[in-house]
Every structure is written in C-alpha cells, then in structure tokens.
Amino acid sequence: MVHHPRPRVTQPISRKNLSRLRTWLFSPPERLRAGPLRAGAFPSPLRSVRLTSLLGVALGAAFAVCMVTGVLSHLIQHPPGWFVWPARPAGLYRFTQGLHVATGLATVPLLGAKLWSVYPRLFTWPPLRGAGHAAERLSIAVLVAASLFQVVSGLLNIAHWYAPMPFFFTTGHYWAAWLAVGALLTHVGVKLPVVREALRHPAAGNTDRHPAAGDVGRRQVLTGVAAAAGVITVATVGQTFRPFAAVSVLGPRRPGDGPQGLPVNRTAAAAGVRDTATSPGYRLVVTGFGHTVALSTDDLASMPQHTAVLPIACVEGWSAVGTWSGVRLRDLAALVGADPTRCEAVVESLQAGGRYRTSVVASSHLAAGDTLIATGLGGEPLALDHGYPARLIAPNRPGVMQTKWVSRITLRSTR
Amino acid sequence: MRRGLIVSGTLIMGYAVIGALGADPAGMLLFGLAVLVVHDFVFLPVVLATGELIRRTVPPAWQATVRLVAIIDVTVLVVALPLVLGLGRDAGNPTVLPRPYTMGLILIVVLTGVTAALIRKGFERSRGRPRK
Numbered sequence: 204m205v206h207h208p209r210p211r212v213t214q215p216i217s218r219k220n221l222s223r224l225r226t227w228l229f230s231p232p233e234r235l236r237a238g239p240l241r242a243g244a245f246p247s248p249l250r251s252v253r254l255t256s257l258l259g260v261a262l263g264a265a266f267a268v269c270m271v272t273g274v275l276s277h278l279i280q281h282p283p284g285w286f287v288w289p290a291r292p293a294g295l296y297r298f299t300q301g302l303h304v305a306t307g308l309a310t311v312p313l314l315g316a317k318l319w320s321v322y323p324r325l326f327t328w329p330p331l332r333g334a335g336h337a338a339e340r341l342s343i344a345v346l347v348a349a350s351l352f353q354v355v356s357g358l359l360n361i362a363h364w365y366a367p368m369p370f371f372f373t374t375g376h377y378w379a380a381w382l383a384v385g386a387l388l389t390h391v392g393v394k395l396p397v398v399r400e401a402l403r404h405p406a407a408g409n410t411d412r413h414p415a416a417g418d419v420g421r422r423q424v425l426t427g428v429a430a431a432a433g434v435i436t437v438a439t440v441g442q443t444f445r446p447f448a449a450v451s452v453l454g455p456r457r458p459g460d461g462p463q464g465l466p467v468n469r470t471a472a473a474a475g476v477r478d479t480a481t482s483p484g485y486r487l488v489v490t491g492f493g494h495t496v497a498l499s500t501d502d503l504a505s506m507p508q509h510t511a512v513l514p515i516a517c518v519e520g521w522s523a524v525g526t527w528s529g530v531r532l533r534d535l536a537a538l539v540g541a542d543p544t545r546c547e548a549v550v551e552s553l554q555a556g557g558r559y560r561t562s563v564v565a566s567s568h569l570a571a572g573d574t575l576i577a578t579g580l581g582g583e584p585l586a587l588d589h590g591y592p593a594r595l596i597a598p599n600r601p602g603v604m605q606t607k608w609v610s611r612i613t614l615r616s617t618r
Numbered sequence: 619m620r621r622g623l624i625v626s627g628t629l630i631m632g633y634a635v636i637g638a639l640g641a642d643p644a645g646m647l648l649f650g651l652a653v654l655v656v657h658d659f660v661f662l663p664v665v666l667a668t669g670e671l672i673r674r675t676v677p678p679a680w681q682a683t684v685r686l687v688a689i690i691d692v693t694v695l696v697v698a699l700p701l702v703l704g705l706g707r708d709a710g711n712p713t714v715l716p717r718p719y720t721m722g723l724i725l726i727v728v729l730t731g732v733t734a735a736l737i738r739k740g741f742e743r744s745r746g747r748p749r750k
Binding site: 245247308311312315316318319322325342344345347348349351352355356358359362363364365366367368369370371374375377378379380381382384385386387388389390391392393395396423424426427428430431434435438439452453454455456457460461466467468469470472473588 | 619620621622623624626627628629630631632633634635637638641642644645646648649650651653654657658662665666669682685686689690692693694696697698700701703705706707708710711712713714715716717719721722723725726730
C-alpha cells in the first residue's frame with residue numbers, strides 16, 4: 204500500500220498575530236497577577252536597595268577571592284607555557300586553596316541573603332517589559348543559576364557526594380565560575396548607578412515608610428549574615444587551620460586522622476595498586492636522555508636520604524603537615540644525567556588509569572632540595588595508603604599532583 | 619565604564635559557554651536549572667514562611683533575636699546537610715567525613731540559641747537605636 208503524504212497546511216503568522224502576541228507578552232492581562240505576582244506580596248520592611256547593594260559588594264568581593272584562587276589552582280594543575288609556579292613559599296598553595304574553600308563556605312549566608320533581598324523582583328509585573336528587559340532578566344537568571352551552581356557543587360565536592368552532579372566536578376565548577384563572573388560583570392554594569400546612589404545616600408531606597416526602621420532592619424540582617432559567616436568559618440576552617448580543629452565540628456576532614464596522622468583521599472585499594480605496590484618485584488624506573496635505571500626499595504634506601512616537613516594541601520581545602528623522608532628527586536634526575544634546572548619530570552603511578560595517574564614536576568620544583576620521592580613518613584616506612592613504596596612530595600603543590608605509588612620517572616627537556 | 623563591564627561580561631559568558639560545550643553541557647545545564655528551581659521555588663518560600671511564622675508567633679521583644687538565630691541556623695543547615703546525610707562516606711576510607719556531623723549541627727543550633735538568649739537584651743537595645 205502506498206501512502207501519499209498529505210500536503211502540509213501551514214498558516215503563516217501574520218503581522219497582526221505577532222503584534223497581538225507582543226502586546227499580551229509585554230502587558231499581560233491583570234487577572235493573571237495572582238499569588239507572588241500581586242502588588243505587596245512581599246511586605247518585609249527589612250528589604251531595601253541599600254541592603255541589597257551592601258550585600259552585593261560583599262558578595263562581589265567573596266566571588267573575586269574565589270575566582271582568583273580558583274583560577275590559580277587551575278593554572279597550577281594545567282599550566283600554560285607562560286605560567287611559572289614557584290616552589291616557595293612552601294605553604295602558599297595550602298593558603299590559597301584553604302582560602303578558596305573557606306570563602307566559598309562563607310558565601311553561603313551572603314548569597315542566601317542577597318537572593319532573599321531581591322526575591323520580590325523575580326515576580327515583577329509585568330514579567331517582561333520589552334526585549335531589553337527580557338535580556339536583562341535572562342542575564343540575572345544566568346547569574347543566579349551559576350552562583351548557586353558554584354556554591355552547591357563546591358559543598359557537594361567537599362562532602363565527597365558526587366551522585367547529584369551529572370558532570371565531572373572540576374570541569375563543571377571551572378566553567379560555571381567563568382559564567383558566574385561574566386554574568387556578575389554584566390550585572391554590575393547594568394546596576395552601577397543604582398548601587399552608587401544607594402551607597403552614597405544611606406536612606407535612599409528604603410522600602411519602609413520610616414527610614415530609621417529600614418536602618419535598624421538592615422543592621423539586623425547584616426549582623427545575622429556576618430554572624431552566620433563567622434559560625435560557618437569556625438565550624439569548618441579547622442580542616443586546614445590546625446588550631447581550630449577541635450572546634451570545627453563540621454570540618455569534612457580532620458588533620459591528624461588517618462594512617463601516620465594524615466588523611467587519605469584515595470586509598471591503595473580504591474586505586475587498585477595493593478598487589479603491585481607490595482610486590483617484591485617492585486622497581487622504580489628512572490629514564491631520560493638515553494639512560495634508564497631500575498631501582499629496588501633497597502637501592503632507594505642506599506641513596507642519600509633527606510627529610511622535609513611539608514603539607515599535603517588538597518584541592519578540597521583540607522591540609523595536614525607531615526615529616527617526609529626519602530630521596531631527592533634531583534638526585535634521581537642526576538642518575539640519568541639530567542640537569543634539574545633545565546628539565547622537567549613526568550612522574551607516573553602504579554595505577555592503571557585515572558585522571559591523576561601522572562603529574563609533571565616543573566624545573567622550579569625539580570631543582571628544589573625538599574622535592575622528594577618519599578619512602579618514609581613520621582619516621583616510619585610510608586603507609587600503603589600514603590603511597591608505599593615511594594611517592595612524590597614537593598613544596599607548594601596541590602595534593603592531586605603529589606603522585607602516590609610512583610613507578611616511573613621520565614626526565615625530559617623543558618618544553 | 620558601564621559599557622565596558624557589560625561587553626566584557628558578555629564576552630566572558632560566551633567563553634564559559636564555549637568551554638562548557640566541550641565538557642558536559644547537558645549535565646551542567648540540568649544541575650544549574652535544578653539548583654535554580656529548588657532555590658527559588660522550594661528553599662526560599664520555606665525561608666519566607668519561617669520568617670512569617672516568627673513574625674506571627676514570637677513576642678516583639680524576642681523577634682530580632684530569634685530572626686538572628688534563624689539566619690545563622692538555616693545557613694549552617696545548608697552547609698551541614700551534605701555532611702549530615704553522609705552519602706559521600708567511603709567504608710574503605712574513614713578519613714573522609716570522620717566526624718559525627720548530626721551532633722555537630724545540634725551543638726551549633728543549641729550554642730547559637732543559648733548565646734543569642736544571653737546577649738538578647740544588649741542586641742535588642744542596640745537595634746532599637748538607629749545610628750543616624
């Protein structure tokens with residue numbers, strides 16, 4: 204049987220219909236103005252343009268800190284040719300990443316209060332006044348969504364809860380940060396005159412009939428937000444700032460926990476290296492510039508030993524200091540005749556796969572005397588979960604780049 | 619300056635969209651929309667309803683203090699929730715989420731409540747005195 208397609212009847216949208224649609228869209232019938240859309244649906248006298256402006260300035264500063272420290276962490280992990288990250292000060296990354304996470308956490312009450320203060324604007328009437336207004340509202344929706352994306356995904360990441368995020372956290376968090384910053388700059392550009400006016404004239408924009416009441420309400424909200432940020436900081440910062448460890452009851456990590464007093468991010472079992480790492484046949488292969496040497500654990504122990512007190516500083520914001528002992532990476536480089544000031548090392552793990560199986564040690568770190576292939580921690584042989592039989596430990600580097608269960612080191616000229 | 623901010627902001631947003639397209643745009647879009655909808659149509663209405671409940675049920679002399687505690691506790695709850703649920707725990711790695719977070723949360727709620735009650739008079743007095 205043959206079907207003959209029926210000719211499709213299309214009705215062109217007439218100019219009249221289009222104009223009717225536009226009229227309906229930009230001045231919708233008043234009967235639709237119900238619930239939160241009706242006038243006076245949000246009577247709280249605590250809201251004011253000045254409060255929103257003050258919260259916005261504080262939130263902008265918090266976003267700036269998170270963006271700078273976040274981009275820095277990204278550059279350290281994915282360095283472009285022009286970027287050089289020094290080995291000194293040894294605890295700088297520990298500080299910047301601790302600041303990144305602490306600021307992100309303190310942003311929770313700031314962002315919450317800011318969005319509460321402008322919530323009535325979500326139900327503004329008419330919802331769209333024209334194409335320009337629609338574009339502005341869309342950019343605000345992007346800003347709000349990207350800001351919430353950053354805060355919520357950051358919280359989920361430090362809680363190791365990845366199931367609700369249908370994307371790879373690091374990449375998603377990175378690109379949403381750019382989206383938030385772009386939308387924020389656009390928003391500041393649009394709102395600048397309103398913010399300037401509200402900050403210059405304290406009474407301007409109070410929604411309450413009595414300016415004094417608006418002033419009191421504003422102080423009340425700002426006190427609450429500052430206190431909340433303070434409580435959250437004290438309750439979590441102990442995961443990197445040891446003096447607060449005892450009172451940080453919401454710290455996702457506790458320095459001092461774990462084998463040899465250091466927390467672990469990826470265990471040997473999770474990495475699938477238990478058998479290979481404990482095998483008597485283990486050899487550390489150092490190769491480059493036409494030479495290759497294979498070292499057993501005894502060979503490593505017979506080389507000059509050094510000790511370094513260095514932190515493991517995780518991208519998740521926690522950190523803990525260890526006393527590491529082992530062989531200088533530059534001494535291993537010398538075995539194949541490499542000049543550490545002119546080359547870099549690719550350090551590979553026994554892990555069969557995974558994003559953090561290898562890391563590159565740039566010459567700035569390779570030449571440093573406290574960059575070790577550590578075999579001991581706290582005076583004991585390295586625990587299996589900390590990278591036995593040998594791991595990389597270098598100053599001023601994210602924990603994900605301190606490769607564990609090292610099996611191969613390739614020296615190559617700096618690109 | 620305003621034009622510069624708007625143009626550079628738009629360009630950066632474009633850069634972010636191009637970057638996200640090369641990552642996992644569908645997952646990111648889904649998550650972004652989900653947090654936006656949950657925040658705007660579930661979380662904030664609950665916060666507003668709580669504020670209204672405080673306004674209606676708490677004696678005027680205690681309103682500011684109770685609101686202060688509520689602001690602190692609701693934000694602490696947001697931070698604590700993923701830790702209290704503990705779905706990121708790993709049986710093979712006890713160093714992840716090592717603390718009793720429900721107890722920690724209760725402790726903070728109790729401490730903020732007690733502290734606010736103790737300093738209430740000073741706080742209420744200061745809020746009754748407009749600065750200008």
